[in-house]
Amino acid sequence: xxxxxxxxxxxxxxxxxxxxxxxxxxxxxxxxxxxxxxxxxxxxxxxxxxxxxxxxxxxxxxxxxxxxxxxxxxxxxxxxxxxxxxxxxxxxxxxxxxxxxxxxxxxxxxxxxxxxxxxxxxxxxxxxxxxxxxxxxxxxxxxxxxxxxxxxxxxxxxxxxxxxxxxxxxxxxxxxxxxxxxxxxxxxxxxxxxxxxxxxxxxxxxxxxxxxxxxxxxxxxxxxxxxxxxxxxxxxxxxxxxxxxxxxxxxxxxxxxxxxxxxxxxxxxxxxxxx
Amino acid sequence: xxxxxxxxxxxxxxxxxxxxxxxxxxxxxxxxxxxxxxxxxxxxxxxxxxxxxxxxxxxxxxxxxxxxxxxxxxxxxxxxxxxxxxxxxxxxxxxxxxxxxxxxxxxxxxxxxxxxxxxxxxxxxxxxxxxxxxxxxxxxxxxxx
Numbered sequence: 001x002x003x004x005x006x007x008x009x010x011x012x013x014x015x016x017x018x019x020x021x022x023x024x025x026x027x028x029x030x031x032x033x034x035x036x037x038x039x040x041x042x043x044x045x046x047x048x049x050x051x052x053x054x055x056x057x058x059x060x061x062x063x064x065x066x067x068x069x070x071x072x073x074x075x076x077x078x079x080x081x082x083x084x085x086x087x088x089x090x091x092x093x094x095x096x097x098x099x100x101x102x103x104x105x106x107x108x109x110x111x112x113x114x115x116x117x118x119x120x121x122x123x124x125x126x127x128x129x130x131x132x133x134x135x136x137x138x139x140x141x142x143x144x145x146x147x148x149x150x151x152x153x154x155x156x157x158x159x160x161x162x163x164x165x166x167x168x169x170x171x172x173x174x175x176x177x178x179x180x181x182x183x184x185x186x187x188x189x190x191x192x193x194x195x196x197x198x199x200x201x202x203x204x205x206x207x208x209x210x211x212x213x214x215x216x217x218x219x220x221x222x223x224x225x226x227x228x229x230x231x232x233x234x235x236x237x238x239x240x241x242x243x244x245x246x247x248x249x250x251x252x253x254x255x256x257x258x259x260x261x262x263x264x265x266x267x268x269x270x271x272x273x274x275x
Numbered sequence: 276x277x278x279x280x281x282x283x284x285x286x287x288x289x290x291x292x293x294x295x296x297x298x299x300x301x302x303x304x305x306x307x308x309x310x311x312x313x314x315x316x317x318x319x320x321x322x323x324x325x326x327x328x329x330x331x332x333x334x335x336x337x338x339x340x341x342x343x344x345x346x347x348x349x350x351x352x353x354x355x356x357x358x359x360x361x362x363x364x365x366x367x368x369x370x371x372x373x374x375x376x377x378x379x380x381x382x383x384x385x386x387x388x389x390x391x392x393x394x395x396x397x398x399x400x401x402x403x404x405x406x407x408x409x410x411x412x413x414x415x416x417x418x419x420x
Contacts, residue, residue, distance in 0.1 A: 054356075054359060054409055054410075056410055057406060057407055057410065058407050058410055086304060086306045087306070089306055089307055089309070089382035089383075090306075090307070091303060091304035091305075091306045091307060092304075093303065095303070096303050098328075111352065111353070111356060111406060112328075112353060112355060112356070113355055113359070128353070128355050129327050129328055129353065129355075130327075131328065181304065182303060182304040183303075183304035183306065204412030204413060205412060229409070229410060229411055229412040230412045230413065231359065231409075231412065231413065231414055231415075232413060232415075232416075233413070233414065233415035233416075235358065235415070236355075236358065236359050236414070236415075238355065239354065239355060239358075241327035241328070241353060241354065241355060242327055243327055243328050245326035245327050245328075246324075246326050246327060246328055246329050246331075248326075249322070249324060250324075266307065268303050268304065268306075268307045269303030270303055270305075270307055270329070270350055270387070271324075271329075271331050271348055271350060271387070272348070272385070272387070273346070273347065273348040273381070273385040273386035273387035274333070274346045274348060274386065
């Protein structure tokens with residue numbers, strides 16, 4: 001009896017100590033430490049992913065036909081409707097609002113190039129246009145936040161398994177599409193989880209294996225791959241691209257100032273012919 | 276099922292209205308163009324919009340001799356893709372250039388199309404706009420197979 005009481009008291013004390021500790025931890029801000037010279041030197045041991053990477057679009061097209069996501073019935077209804085509309089020459093305007101394509105569409109259906117930067121504790125993907133804008137992948141060993149604010153590209157953490165970067169992403173906005181083309185895709189509707197394994201398949205081909213788990217619209221996780229080609233010629237260095245530009249014409253006004261003037265666009269996002 | 280389709284159609288109509296109402300630009304599919312058809316325009320470049328996500332060139336010209344000249348609106352892929360895939364630059368084609376253009380017309384019959392090839396008559400220099408021509412690494416170093 002005595003022993004039991006002592007054990008209970010000890011357990012209670014331990015609990016109190018733990019909660020005190022976590023309370024202290026909660027108050028203490030997490031600090032990103034300054035990188036050391038060794039951190040910078042260690043980047044040199046990573047595989048060389050420099051250069052400009054442009055997507056294999058023919059392979060995207062092929063996979064839209066041969067490796068359809070396992071959409072549930074409701075999602076498949078929408079995909080069938082969208083594919084029929086596209087076939088009829090009325091492509092559904094999925095990406096015409098110029099918002100970021102979001103993850104995983106950037107990797108799956110982008111037509112734009114990207115570049116990849118390594119810095120201590122981070123891998124950063126920079127796209128060519130707003131459609132494939134920016135991904136921050138934390139490689140400093142942190143986990144995901146408990147309840148991340150949803151964003152277009154979600155919260156990504158990564159680690160290296162040999163020369164393969166393994167990226168785990170959660171916290172993606174529910175509006176982000178699981179798309180097979182620029183004209184066919186379904187909002188993930190929440191709880192999407194994406195895992196990528198990214199590596200060089202040959203010296204100038206970057207290969208991405210994706211597993212997309214979107215339980216609200218898929219019957220099981222979808223496995224697919226994407227490929228990017230490396231360009232080193234300086235003339236292909238990425239130039240800033242702003243999607244909204246396409247909705248304006250550059251004109252000179254009556255005061256001689258260079259100004260943007262809105263131009264009409266069709267439902268599918270294309271400019272409307274003048275007549 | 277029926278109501279699901281109805282809802283989908285309503286959603287599509289709402290999206291369509293939204294897209295038509297605001298001058299939002301357009302990262303869009305190209306199936307509004309009839310890619311099975313190629314028409315050739317002879318004319319003069321009026322305007323070049325070297326913009327993302329789609330470059331556009333306005334050409335005043337005719338399909339057949341004797342047609343009344345009209346302005347055709349020709350769209351392409353993005354500047355970055357044109358530089359990599361077709362050897363373009365911002366000044367490759369300029370207003371005033373006399374050109375012939377091969378294009379896939381709009382399916383709705385409006386005076387627009389997807390540009391396939393443009394030839395500048397004074398120099399004979401031509402540019403294509405096939406986004407898939409960049410599908411290999413080190414484009415500058417290895418000749419296309």
